[in-house]
Amino acid sequence: MPDNENHFLKTLPEKQREELLRQGSPSNEMRKKQLLKLKNILVEREKELTDALYSDLGKPAFESFSSEIAVLLNEIDYVCKHINKWNRTRGSRYLKLGYIESLRKKRHPYGSVLVIGSWNYPVQLTLMPVIGAIAGGNSCIIKPSEYAPAVAELLKEIINQVFPLEQLHVVTGDAQTASLLTTAPFDLIFFTGSGQTGKRVADQAAKQLTPVILELGGKNPCILDETGFSAAAVKDIVWGKFINAGQTCIAPDTLFVQRSVYEKTLAEIYTVLSDFYGEQPQTSKDYGRICTEAHFQKVINFIEQGTVQYGGAYDQADRFIAPTVLTDIQPGSSVLEEEIFGPVLPVIPYTDLNSLLSGGSLQRDALTGYIFSTDKHQIGRFNEYMRSSTISVNQVIHHAASPHIAFGGVGQSGYGAYHGKAGFLAFSYEKTSVRTYHYLRFPGKFPPYSERNMKALKKLRKRIL
CATH class of the missing domain: 3.40.309.10 (Aldehyde Dehydrogenase; Chain A, domain 2)
Known part of the structure; x- marks a missing residue:
């Protein structure tokens, strides 16, 4: 792989992160806007997607629409309908001895996410996690499977034309490209594929402490x-x-x-x-x-x-x-x-x-x-x-x-889940802002500790801690 291409792939996450830091976490409306752009691609380019699926897998048009395109359209509709509810700030207050504890909890995007798709449902299994990534407020690099080349090239063409590099970008290539991407400093990696390859992805991500979601197989x-x-x-x-x-x-x-x-x-x-x-x-x-x-x-x-x-x-x-x-x-x-x-x-x-x-x-x-x-x-x-x-x-x-059902594996079939709200949760983390309002101060919590204060701590622990 040429050095300039190598450098480009390595720096993609940082470019996306810089844009997120500059503009801040996308609003719910911005996320919906991105999802609707993706929906328009699926609707307007349906025939080309169907033809590509037939080229790669001999897939009938009925199966292409029902198991790939329609599933994605339904997922986008569901996420757009519920994103305001999922992504609202939640507040609570608790009365403690000497102070009031106020909590504000909000979901935040990880940042730049890598999605590695699979070849068996190369449209659905590549774009379904992307929907979750967008819902969570992330930017995304997408690596379709090289074993479904017609779909991979079409996704690269139609997504890169519509979305700026800082939001979504498709990278095509073989296992070498995928390996290079998994060594780049992404904030989260989502992989769909075999258990053997999934282990390699997890091993590489572990070296950088990058969280990973693995959707693998199994004998159902x-x-x-x-x-x-x-x-x-x-x-x-x-x-x-x-x-x-x-x-x-x-x-x-x-x-x-x-x-x-x-x-x-x-x-x-x-x-x-x-x-x-x-x-x-x-x-x-x-x-x-x-x-x-x-x-x-x-x-x-x-x-x-x-x-x-x-x-x-x-x-x-x-x-x-x-x-x-x-x-x-x-x-x-x-x-x-x-x-x-x-x-x-x-x-x-x-x-x-x-x-x-x-x-x-x-x-x-x-x-x-x-x-x-x-x-x-x-x-x-x-x-x-x-x-x-x-x-x-x-x-x-x-x-x-169904967007109502979390989809994911356990043990040898992978870990992590997505679809619907599970996808939003998988591609975001909860940040809690804690604020205290003191109405009394208790010096007894500071050293030097006394037996008297220990007795008080045991008696009042539920109000103190």
């Missing part, structure tokens, strides 16, 4: 018991698994089916796949493609680890992998241990939930857990078992589009 289990089985339930599960060709961080990763409805479930899955994509899914205009060659090879390796019940076909030149259902998988296989992130659905029979949970087949640290059931006891047992920020009962995917 999906349980279908005999009380929850229906054609509608299977249809939801199949849709959630194979939307975006399975490249969704909250997709049902592995389906665990109660043995009494196992065969019926397999038959219903085949019916739904045929209805969705036809007998030749490669020709379906509603089915996407694998983003990269390396990921294509990884998913093909997963297919070879079990019996292909349905699907299994692939075309490397087209980056096409058919919706595939696997059965008869040996315990310990990587398809059961690693996040699949592709159109391969292992279907595993189980007898009872307690045995399933105690057997170690379900990874607790997931972005979410799914259960289709009407048995409140089973739902409660699953809820207690999972160590994730959400549990979804009788639905998949939809919760992640």
